[in-house]
Amino acid sequence: MKRFHDFIIVGSGASGSVLAHFLTQAGADVLMLEAGKRFSADTFPANEMDANAQLMWNGGMDASTDAGTLFIRGKVVGGGTIINQCLLDRFDDVALDDWRTASGIPYFRSSEMTRHYDAVESHLSLHYMEKSDWNRNAELYVQGFEKLALEWAPLRRGQKDCGEGNDCIVCLGGCPRKSKQSMLETFLPKAEKQGLQILSEFEVAEVVHGSSFVTVQGKLKGQPQTLHARKVILAAGALGTTQLLLKAGMEKRLPALGQYFHCHPQWMTVGLFDEIVDSHKGAFQSVKSSDPRFRQWGFKLENVFAGPIAMSLLKPGYGFEHQRFMKQYRNMACIEVAVRDQEAGQLRINNKGRLQIHKPLSDGDRQRADRGNQVVHDIFGALGAREIMTSPLRIALHLMGGCGIGTDERRSVVNEGFQVHGMPHLYIADSSIFPNAPGINPSLSVMALAHRASEIMLADAGVRVTKSTRSRKQEQKA
Numbered sequence: 417m418k419r420f421h422d423f424i425i426v427g428s429g430a431s432g433s434v435l436a437h438f439l440t441q442a443g444a445d446v447l448m449l450e451a452g453k454r455f456s457a458d459t460f461p462a463n464e465m466d467a468n469a470q471l472m473w474n475g476g477m478d479a480s481t482d483a484g485t486l487f488i489r490g491k492v493v494g495g496g497t498i499i500n501q502c503l504l505d506r507f508d509d510v511a512l513d514d515w516r517t518a519s520g521i522p523y524f525r526s527s528e529m530t531r532h533y534d535a536v537e538s539h540l541s542l543h544y545m546e547k548s549d550w551n552r553n554a555e556l557y558v559q560g561f562e563k564l565a566l567e568w569a570p571l572r573r574g575q576k577d578c579g580e581g582n583d584c585i586v587c588l589g590g591c592p593r594k595s596k597q598s599m600l601e602t603f604l605p606k607a608e609k610q611g612l613q614i615l616s617e618f619e620v621a622e623v624v625h626g627s628s629f630v631t632v633q634g635k636l637k638g639q640p641q642t643l644h645a646r647k648v649i650l651a652a653g654a655l656g657t658t659q660l661l662l663k664a665g666m667e668k669r670l671p672a673l674g675q676y677f678h679c680h681p682q683w684m685t686v687g688l689f690d691e692i693v694d695s696h697k698g699a700f701q702s703v704k705s706s707d708p709r710f711r712q713w714g715f716k717l718e719n720v721f722a723g724p725i726a727m728s729l730l731k732p733g734y735g736f737e738h739q740r741f742m743k744q745y746r747n748m749a750c751i752e753v754a755v756r757d758q759e760a761g762q763l764r765i766n767n768k769g770r771l772q773i774h775k776p777l778s779d780g781d782r783q784r785a786d787r788g789n790q791v792v793h794d795i796f797g798a799l800g801a802r803e804i805m806t807s808p809l810r811i812a813l814h815l816m817g818g819c820g821i822g823t824d825e826r827r828s829v830v831n832e833g834f835q836v837h838g839m840p841h842l843y844i845a846d847s848s849i850f851p852n853a854p855g856i857n858p859s860l861s862v863m864a865l866a867h868r869a870s871e872i873m874l875a876d877a878g879v880r881v882t883k884s885t886r887s888r889k890q891e892q893k894a
């Protein structure tokens with residue numbers, strides 16, 4: 417195994433894969449380390465239970481210190497993009513203006529970001545969910561919105577030729593149709609063709625910044641390994657990247673490390689109907705709220721559903737009452753409220769070296785959630801639901817912050833060039849750099865930022881990009 421590289425990327429999700437593509441396209445020698453296993457469309461786990469166990473950190477059961485929120489994150493080649501719903505939105509001016517204010521970084525504006533969004537979107541097949549895609553849950557959602565004179569819009573999803581009988585709830589455990597535009601179907605195969613080497617089941621334990629290169633230590637399938645690179649990029653996600661730096665005791669040098677953690681907490685509400693809704697069939701997410709008042713009030717609504725295991729976790733209680741509720745799985749309609757959380761949480765390491773996620777719900781965020789949930793109750797009430805249940809358990813899928821980007825070293829961990837403050841060979845370009853919660857699906861912006869980061873990193877590293885380097889490599893392979 418080659419032990420010294422131009423770049424080592426830790427993590428293969430939305431950020432790591434985009435970086436890998438643009439760096440290898442330029443001729444750089446890149447190694448990617450991913451803690452999770454590698455699956456393909458043919459080998460993804462066959463059911464919800466196995467998907468949770470095999471594709472997620474801690475079986476999808478990372479909880480906040482107050483046990484009120486469950487954090488779900490991918491542990492697999494392709495990261496969160498393997499288990500996510502691939503709803504891809506650009507940030508609006510509200511989000512970018514807030515980022516510019518919080519970070520002091522001038523390029524957070526649409527005129528600067530557009531070219532990065534364009535660059536990554538050109539590699540993705542994007543589809544607006546049409547009326548012909550709707551299942552009954554989506555129809556009920558739209559009927560409810562129209563009864564209450566609320567504005568809605570179709571969701572934009574990364575998918576390609578889903579075909580008749582789209583059964584996309586299954587692809588939350590990895591898309592078996594090669595349709596969902598995960599990193600495994602888009603950026604990673606291109607990067608591999610350009611020379612990227614991926615080591616899966618390599619969990620990085622430590623990163624040591626030296627004067628002219630960075631050392632990475634970890635275990636490949638349980639075997640200790642030490643590798644080096646001129647530049648190391650942490651793309652292990654908000655929890656993974658922050659944890660690595662906290663474990664290295666870097667909070668003494670980086671006072672903002674672990675701070676400003678956000679997660680768009682979500683509440684799911686089920687409306688039980690006399691009719692069969694079958695929310696799990698067909699395209700299980702097609703429409704969202706677009707009412708400008710909701711943006712102002714700090715929440716959004718999406719039509720959504722989940723597999724039986726997840727739905728049973730959301731319903732409190734046990735025994736006959738729980739069974740009575742779950743037996744009506746086919747009669748459930750469901751709407752989610754996702755809050756643009758204003759109050760930041762904190763990531764810490766406890767004395768056993770374990771990550772602790774401190775994210776209590778502030779009064780303000782509780783009020784935003786209550787307002788959104790009231791709208792959902794009004795919708796289901798207007799549609800004649802015979803029972804309405806809002807889950808008290810909060811779900812967090814958009815994990816952001818912990819290593820914020822900014823110009824002020826007391827309030828941020830990386831500078832506008834994605835370098836960790838004071839460590840010129842160590843970069844971060846994943847969702848951990850978010851300075852606050854945008855209130856918008858984050859992954860497309862993670863990819864767009866990774867594109868910008870790749871340009872800066874190539875220039876910093878002085879990798880001469882280079883058709884000649886690339887063709888030399890191709891010649892060597894041939």
Ligand SMILES: Cc1cc2nc3c(=O)[nH]c(=O)nc-3n(C[C@H](O)[C@H](O)[C@H](O)COP(=O)(O)OP(=O)(O)OC[C@H]3O[C@@H](n4cnc5c(N)ncnc54)[C@H](O)[C@@H]3O)c2cc1C
Nearest residue numbers: 427429431451495496500501502503620656846847857859
């Ligand atoms: C169920 C679900 C649905 C979602 N739906 C959407 C959606 O529809 N639209 C949207 O925009 N966003 C969605 N998201 C969020 C989106 O997937 C994330 O924002 C995005 O993947 C973050 O990208 P990232 O590169 O920062 O991290 P990730 O994609 O999480 O990748 C990080 C990778 O690093 C690896 N890693 C971590 N620690 C280590 C280590 N020590 N050593 C080696 N490897 C390590 C992890 O295993 C992982 O593969 C969803 C998330 C989930 C869980």
